[in-house]
Amino acid sequence: MSAQPVLVLVPGVTGASADGAPFARADEAAAQLTVIDLGVTRGDGIFETVGVFDGAPQNLGPHLRRLARSAEMLELPAPDLGILEEAFALAVAEHEDVPELSVRVVMTRGDEGTGVPTAWIHARESADWSRERAGIRVSALSRGLPSTVVADSPWLLAGAKTLSYAGNMSAVREAKRRGDDDVLFVSTDGYALEGPTSTLLVRLGETFVTTPLSAGVLQGTCVASVFEMLAAAGRTTGEKLLTPAEVLASDGAWLLSSTRLVAPITHLDGQELPVDAELTARLLAHLRGA
Amino acid sequence: MSAQPVLVLVPGVTGASADGAPFARADEAAAQLTVIDLGVTRGDGIFETVGVFDGAPQNLGPHLRRLARSAEMLELPAPDLGILEEAFALAVAEHEDVPELSVRVVMTRGDEGTGVPTAWIHARESADWSRERAGIRVSALSRGLPSTVVADSPWLLAGAKTLSYAGNMSAVREAKRRGDDDVLFVSTDGYALEGPTSTLLVRLGETFVTTPLSAGVLQGTCVASVFEMLAAAGRTTGEKLLTPAEVLASDGAWLLSSTRLVAPITHLDGQELPVDAELTARLLAHLRGA
Numbered sequence: 094m095s096a097q098p099v100l101v102l103v104p105g106v107t108g109a110s111a112d113g114a115p116f117a118r119a120d121e122a123a124a125q126l127t128v129i130d131l132g133v134t135r136g137d138g139i140f141e142t143v144g145v146f147d148g149a150p151q152n153l154g155p156h157l158r159r160l161a162r163s164a165e166m167l168e169l170p171a172p173d174l175g176i177l178e179e180a181f182a183l184a185v186a187e188h189e190d191v192p193e194l195s196v197r198v199v200m201t202r203g204d205e206g207t208g209v210p211t212a213w214i215h216a217r218e219s220a221d222w223s224r225e226r227a228g229i230r231v232s233a234l235s236r237g238l239p240s241t242v243v244a245d246s247p248w249l250l251a252g253a254k255t256l257s258y259a260g261n262m263s264a265v266r267e268a269k270r271r272g273d274d275d276v277l278f279v280s281t282d283g284y285a286l287e288g289p290t291s292t293l294l295v296r297l298g299e300t301f302v303t304t305p306l307s308a309g310v311l312q313g314t315c316v317a318s319v320f321e322m323l324a325a326a327g328r329t330t331g332e333k334l335l336t337p338a339e340v341l342a343s344d345g346a347w348l349l350s351s352t353r354l355v356a357p358i359t360h361l362d363g364q365e366l367p368v369d370a371e372l373t374a375r376l377l378a379h380l381r382g383a
Numbered sequence: 384m385s386a387q388p389v390l391v392l393v394p395g396v397t398g399a400s401a402d403g404a405p406f407a408r409a410d411e412a413a414a415q416l417t418v419i420d421l422g423v424t425r426g427d428g429i430f431e432t433v434g435v436f437d438g439a440p441q442n443l444g445p446h447l448r449r450l451a452r453s454a455e456m457l458e459l460p461a462p463d464l465g466i467l468e469e470a471f472a473l474a475v476a477e478h479e480d481v482p483e484l485s486v487r488v489v490m491t492r493g494d495e496g497t498g499v500p501t502a503w504i505h506a507r508e509s510a511d512w513s514r515e516r517a518g519i520r521v522s523a524l525s526r527g528l529p530s531t532v533v534a535d536s537p538w539l540l541a542g543a544k545t546l547s548y549a550g551n552m553s554a555v556r557e558a559k560r561r562g563d564d565d566v567l568f569v570s571t572d573g574y575a576l577e578g579p580t581s582t583l584l585v586r587l588g589e590t591f592v593t594t595p596l597s598a599g600v601l602q603g604t605c606v607a608s609v610f611e612m613l614a615a616a617g618r619t620t621g622e623k624l625l626t627p628a629e630v631l632a633s634d635g636a637w638l639l640s641s642t643r644l645v646a647p648i649t650h651l652d653g654q655e656l657p658v659d660a661e662l663t664a665r666l667l668a669h670l671r672g673a
Contacts, residue, residue: 098419100418121417121418121419122417123414123417124413124414124415124416124417125414125416125417125418126414126415126416126417126418126420126423127411127412127413127414127415127416128390128411128415128416128489128503128505129388129411129505130416130423131552132423133416133420133422133423133428133489133491133546134430134487134489134546134548135426135546135548135549135551135552136425136426136545136546136547136548136549137548137549137552138423138549140424166553167549167553168553168556197424199418199423199424201423213418215418215419234536234538235535235536235539236536236539237527237528237529237532237535237536237539237541238527238528239527239571242527245525245527246524246525246526246527247557248524248550248553248554248556248557249525249526249527249550249553249554250549250550250553251527253549255426255549255550256423256424256425256426256547256549257426257546257547257548257549257550258424258425258426258427258547259425259426259427259428259457259540259543259545259546259547260538260539260540260545260547261425262421262425262427263456263457263458263538263539263540264538264539266458266538267537267538281529281571
């Protein structure tokens with residue numbers, strides 16, 4: 094984490110005719126946001142974190158399309174994905190060459206009263222995930238919400254990737270207090286959902302499943318990639334609601350995310366799961382774009 | 384809303400020996416926060432909004448103590464309430480004299496990796512709440528969480544006043560889409576909880592009740608003041624879980640908050656409630672500190 098992070102501000106994120114350039118590099122160590130930005134006063138904004146491996150962004154298109162869906166769910170102005178793509182490329186190009194970059198794309202509702210979103214791209218060297226890629230211990234923790242939340246209560250924004258992550262961060266602290274590394278959220282009606290910053294993948298024999306979007310989870314970009322790879326290898330893939338007990342009884346489970354990529358669950362609430370190191374390595378290589 | 388807002392930054396919020404002054408006025412129109420402040424990237428921070436009426440802050444002590452409780456729940460460093468009180472006084476003193484000020488006290492987890500919170504006080508003239516103080520139409524909307532969430536899932540931070548308010552803001556947009564002004568959140572087990580930025584007060588004959596803290600609502604500073612006033616007038620006060628139907632069948636209901644103060648609910652999901660304008664005026668005068 095020694096290389097200098099790169100910040101690109103994107104005043105032209107909504108394509109509106111900004112006075113100057115639609116995006117430009119800025120000083121990442123300097124203050125850039127006001128204290129009335131609704132991103133900070135209300136956690137009212139959206140983001141994506143994109144992995145860049147040996148200079149190549151993985152799933153940038155799906156990430157930007159998910160950002161656009163989040164914007165719709167929050168009734169934010171539609172982001173100009175072309176502008177964001179160019180700004181993203183600038184941030185990556187300006188960053189020192191490192192094997193793994195973690196690039197955050199953020200759009201907030203902007204300064205209160207203006208109706209003008211604030212947006213930026215922030216690229217920095219990824220943390221060293223080698224330990225987690227070998228295996229993680231996971232606590233199953235309630236998310237408090239039923240698996241029917243999307244249909245019942247769309248205003249709760251389940252499935253949108255908002256900046257309001259205080260509860261997610263708190264859940265990870267609870268897992269660490271329990272001696273674990275990460276969290277698998279569980280619905281109040283007893284189904285495994287996703288991690289606070291990751292998607293669940295479960296193997297049931299030669300079938301691989303993830304959580305249905307209807308349960309209020311985020312649409313995973315990694316799991317889509319992994320499903321393509323597995324389908325090409327003749328495996329069945331799909332969505333299925335599973336209980337934590339069914340995850341425990343499965344043939345293996347992973348949490349997928351865009352910079353850590355793939356983390357096999359070795360233990361769920363202290364109980365051991367089978368880990369397939371060879372398959373995990375293949376998933377990792379695929380997600381890394383090798 | 385023409386008077387100039389006043390910003391006071393509080394680098395000494397944790398009482399740590401900051402290099403310079405523990406707080407100082409800063410340019411509120413200028414950028415003051417970095418893009419790696421966890422307040423914006425994760426909604427990871429806490430806040431209070433305090434009303435100041437004719438120069439007198441209302442319930443500043445209870446607000447700051449609630450901030451300290453929120454800090455504990457989020458495992459943030461404990462804020463130095465004495466420093467915050469002094470910084471608060473400076474912000475109010477520096478603001479042009481207006482009848483009603485809305486003063487926000489914010490503390491975030493700070494720039495990622497530093498462990499040093501960011502804190503500020505932001506004072507601005509309140510919106511004109513005269514219409515809402517005469518009456519509001521309210522939509523009952525599910526919060527998705529059961530009324531047992533505090534006991535079941537403390538990591539979800541129900542009852543802490545965090546910056547992660549995207550869902551609260553979205554619920555208000557849903558209410559407006561329905562032709563209403565505000566929201567009364569309902570638990571998944573069917574109890575009226577609170578508004579997105581307010582506390583519920585209900586009259587049942589000569590008894591006045593609010594939602595039990597155990598249901599995961601924020602401890603209201605206004606309702607404590609109102610209960611003191613009502614108790615002094617010989618009324619019974621207390622906590623009680625009510626269904627929306629019981630609220631509708633009550634002798635009147637209000638949403639209380641620190642700058643709007645008191646808003647009688649005229650309609651809940653389109654159904655009319657009794658409104659006692661005289662009592663509402665007395666509650667308003669009491670909360671305004673008259």
